[in-house]
Amino acid sequence: MIKITFPDGTSKEYERGISIEQIAGDISSSLKKQSVAGYVNGDLYDLNRPIEEDASVEIITRKDQKAFEVLNHSAAHLMAQAVKRLYPDAKFGVGPAIREGFYYDIDTKEPIREEDLLKIENMMRRIVKEQQSMERKELSREEALAFFNDDPYKTELITDLPEDEIITVYSQNEFTDLCRGGHIGNTKNIKFFKLLSIAGAYWRGDSSRNQLQRIYGTAWFTQEDLEKHLEILAERKERDHRKLGKELRIFELSNDAGQGLALWLPNGYTVRKILEDYVYKLEKKAGYLHVSTPVLGTKRLYEISGHWDHYRENMFPVMERDGETFVLRPMSCPHHMIVYKSDLRSYRDLPIRYAEIVTQHRYEASGALSGLERVRAMTLTDAHLFVRKDQIKKEVLDAYNLILQAIDDLGLEIEYVELALRDKAKGKFHDNDELWDLAEKLMKELLDEEGIEYTAMTGEAAFYGPKIDIQVRTAMGHVITMSTVQLDFLLPERFDLTYIGQDGEKHRPVVIHRGLISTWERLMSILLEQYKGAFPTWLAPTQIRVIPVSLDNHDKYAKKINDLFIDYDLRSELDMREEKLGYKIRAAQTEKIPYQIVVGDDEVNNETVTYRKYGEKEQVTVPTKEFIHMIQEEIINKSK
């Protein structure tokens, strides 16, 4: 007999070799039904794997996130088995569960196409019907290598496993895969799934190696869950900023204008201008000084900064004129270094915070471009803070808090905070251990002291220093960088920046790079997706649409209140087209205008307006002045 201890501290004796499934069944038949796998002394166990010794056991049920992973991991195996049947020459890379499903990387002679997914799905269903038991087996390294000797990918994986790792395989009838487990026990347990897409993926994420075909899919415990997930996927497409941006006339991407070079249409530019003004005020209040520097700069400038060495492949080709070589700037830090050097600085002057609306160009890989999310010409509010060493923590923290405020004002949500650190093994970072250690230590201390949770990302730092990146999630589920605060001891060295200290000697300032809310392009994509195109009133390109009931009788009043709104700096438009009322209302709704106002006899006689707020059915009649007051309040408060 062995002793099994449960999470609540109770324990019970069972026969040696009992399984999670049997234990669950012993507790209750409903638990048995819900159980998917379990933890035995912290190790993930399949339902049917025998437990050989005293252990603490935790049963994983369908409700747990881990259960979803187990199911999807098993679905990946199921798919691989189906692919192997249809493509006997298939070789397999890795096939893990991911956030919303699973994928498997597959190498076949004949490419798999999107239309083949249905065929694979059907084969999967057949295997589900065959009720293949998924059997776990431990192999020695030699046995494993012998078994997978015709699959170079699996062979490489086995070779790279640590010496002491127990190598396990899982078999479902004729198909055996190298796998750590856990699994769902039997293919019959994988009932509700769908294959979603196919894409290329480099073997082991290395672009110098083979490219495999990655099939993405998703598996759920119930039909309803699967359908719900597919609905979410469909809804994401509705939120896609590329679709909304076109419908709402926000921006244009044209082949003729150039790949990745976005054109801002009037509606988009109106929003952008509001954001620019908002940011300007925010920075003013936080003590930033605004400057303006050119899009073009000498190559020398970037050689001094080190960007030429570290960032050249992301820059557009150089231009030559009058014996000087120019580049389109990919960032503004070097220019701001020169601005700092334009005067002699005292320790009393610091911190100096330079901010600028910067347009910059980066040669992004063509495959990386995506709507407004990733472009080749971008404009952002960039800032560089020149500080003394004793001011670092406060200034980093202030910058971080300013970012939080902007994100909050814009109604956005942070996915997580990243601390990007260097990887000493990689050559892309500048070489000064002492400064790096200091910079990284300061950043960690600061985050810890403030109780800010973060994920450390080794090797993700800028070449000149560590950075705190604030990540958000797009409608399509991608995580992208929204804001950044970066600590830099290098550029002050390279530009020989100094200030005169209290002691009368020259000292080296430290630079903090700050990206507030990404670029206007990326921010617009995020806002469109966040609000599904229905901007809050303070940001909406058009805030009010005034519609007269009758063009003959109410046109004067409509014009009068429209003018009044404009006098109060409200973005109001009059719809005087010769169309039916219903048509104009529908137009105002599809354009997602926050306030649609209809005026007729009642309003004319009482000096009122009848408005309907976007997203609501209710109509409200109020005195015109009251309406103005209300909407102004809403704008000032940046109500979402």
Next chain:
RNA sequence: GCCACUUUAGCUCCUAACAGGUAGAGCAGUGCCAUGGUAAGGCAAAGGUUGCUGGUUCGAGUCCAGCAAGUGGCACCA
């Protein structure tokens, strides 16, 4: 950049063009008529070198090749 797929009117067309036979619709826009209360009034005309360049064919939106852009991913992302 790499792999796969896609590209027809300003927009949407896996709800066009059956298998190669000379391009259709809805919306928007235009004109005329109609015109009073919260999501599409009627009629009409117009709108296209089917992404570009070649090829096969009596004949190409359709088949083939190259290029470009876009989409899904991968790689990249100061």
